[in-house]
Amino acid sequence: MNEERIVNGxxxxxxxxxxxxxxxxxxxxxxxxxxxxxxxxxxRGDAFEVLYxxxxxxxxxxLVVRVTLPAAEPRLPSVAGLWETALFGEREVQDxxxxxxxxxxxxxxxxxxxxxxxxFPLRKSYQLPGRPGQSDGR
Amino acid sequence: MEVxxxxxxxxxxxALSPLAQLLGTDSVILTTVEQVLGWAQTHSFxxxxxxxxxxxxxxxxxxxxxxxxxxxxxxxFRPSPRHAxxxxxxxxxxxxxxPPLVRLYEQMPENKWVIAMGSCAIGGGPFVDSYSVVxxxxxxxxxxxxxxxxxxxxxxxxxGMLTLKEKVMAAKKRGGKx
Numbered sequence: 430m431n432e433e434r435i436v437n438g439x440x441x442x443x444x445x446x447x448x449x450x451x452x453x454x455x456x457x458x459x460x461x462x463x464x465x466x467x468x469x470x471x472x473r474g475d476a477f478e479v480l481y482x483x484x485x486x487x488x489x490x491x492l493v494v495r496v497t498l499p500a501a502e503p504r505l506p507s508v509a510g511l512w513e514t515a516l517f518g519e520r521e522v523q524d525x526x527x528x529x530x531x532x533x534x535x536x537x538x539x540x541x542x543x544x545x546x547x548x549f550p551l552r553k554s555y556q557l558p559g560r561p562g563q564s565d566g567r
Numbered sequence: 568m569e570v571x572x573x574x575x576x577x578x579x580x581x582a583l584s585p586l587a588q589l590l591g592t593d594s595v596i597l598t599t600v601e602q603v604l605g606w607a608q609t610h611s612f613x614x615x616x617x618x619x620x621x622x623x624x625x626x627x628x629x630x631x632x633x634x635x636x637x638x639x640x641x642x643x644f645r646p647s648p649r650h651a652x653x654x655x656x657x658x659x660x661x662x663x664x665x666p667p668l669v670r671l672y673e674q675m676p677e678n679k680w681v682i683a684m685g686s687c688a689i690g691g692g693p694f695v696d697s698y699s700v701v702x703x704x705x706x707x708x709x710x711x712x713x714x715x716x717x718x719x720x721x722x723x724x725x726x727g728m729l730t731l732k733e734k735v736m737a738a739k740k741r742g743g744k745x
Contacts, residue, residue, distance in 0.1 A: 540699070542662045550698045560696045 430457065439493045447496055448506045454483060454492070455511050461485045462492060465508070468518030470526045472553045477503050477528060498528075507533040525551040605739030608652075608678070609732040610640045615651035615671065620658025622685040622718040629721035641728050648674040653731070655724075656708070659687035659694060660701040669707055680735070682727055683710045686717045693717075 430453040434440055442450045454462045462483035471478040481494040498505060507530040509515040519530040520539035527549040530536065538545055548555055590596075618626055629636050636642045645651040648671045660668060672681065683704050686692035691702035704710060711734060714727040 540663060542666065546662070546698060548698070555698075557696050557698065 430454070430460075432459070435492065438491060439495055442494055442496050444496060444498050444505055447494075448508065448511075451481070451494070451508050451511055454494070460492075461487050462490075463487070465512035465514045465518070466491075468515055468522055470522045470528060470551075472526065472551065473497075474500070474553060476500055477526060479505060479522065479528065481508070503528040504531060505529070506531055509533055525549060527552065599742075601739050601742065602736075605736050609735045611643070612641045612653045612680075612728065612731070613643045613645050613651050614641060614653040614655050615648055615675065616644045616646050617654055617668070617671065618657045619660060619664065619668075620685075620687065622657035622688070625718045625721055626655060626657045626684065626724060629724045634721040634725065636725065636728070639725065639728060639732075648672070649676065651675055652679050653682060653728075654679065654708070655682045655684055656688040656704045656710075657684040657718075659692065660704050660707075661699050662701060663699070665701055665707055668704075672708055680711045680731055681708050682712045682714065682731060684714045684724060684727065685719055686715065689713050689715060 430450060440450070440454075454460045462485045464484040464486060466482040466484050467480075468482075469480050471480070476497050476499055479496045479498065481496075483492040483494060484490070485492075496505065503526070505528060507515065507519055509519060509530075510532070516533075516535065517539060519533055520536065522528050523530060523533075523536065524538050524541040524546070537543070618624075628634055630642055630644055641653075648654075652675065654672055654675065656668070672679070681704070683689050687694065687700070688704045691697070691700050694700035695702050701707065712727045712731045714723050716723050719727075
């Protein structure tokens, strides 16, 4: 892990190296990203991107970590062991995009009902049901 | 002297209550136990404190001094479903919140009634085509009174409560279950 990998405040990682990269970003003194602000995702059709927003209190610095994973196998290791704020963020992404975070200590649905919605609302493939009586059917 | 004695004995009688003055001292009211119970119940609904969204603020205003739901005897908002007999669904019900709300309804003792307050509770409101909102609480609970509005004003909620009163009393008079 070195400074050159960070381009425009962004670092691209991969599912296999995510945990190792994240641990370095948190623990190495030159980075010291001690806070995870947000976990979110983007549906690119054939792939998902999961984005982590990190912040360093001591270095006064922000960083976005971007991980691309195939739509066929939406699975990532959980970073909840590094930052506890990931506990809720990862559960939200799990409900909305159907991305599984392996090793999450409490993977119950956060925003969806206990049994889940039965679909993933923020995926591009999801269509709203449309209003009763609406002619175009949405 | 005799006239004076009569006046004296009338003054010894206790003062008549306003009801007795209206009906006369030798009147009889014919009724049924059910109707008397219904009269008591419908003049002292105990609503559950069950706000879900902005409608809850109108519900709070209804209970507070300016609109004064206490005039009708409905001011005893209960924080426990075990003490309540009216569930006012005031606001947007999401699928996430639906199981707890149904559980609250099931925890309320009989007899119990449900008021759907506002567009969201009636039919999902502006969120009717959303993935997360129940399109009307009557999908899950037996609703007695629907109050339209977004949100309904406190007067509308009061009108809804009084409509519920009429509904319950009418059922008691018929002899059926409310």
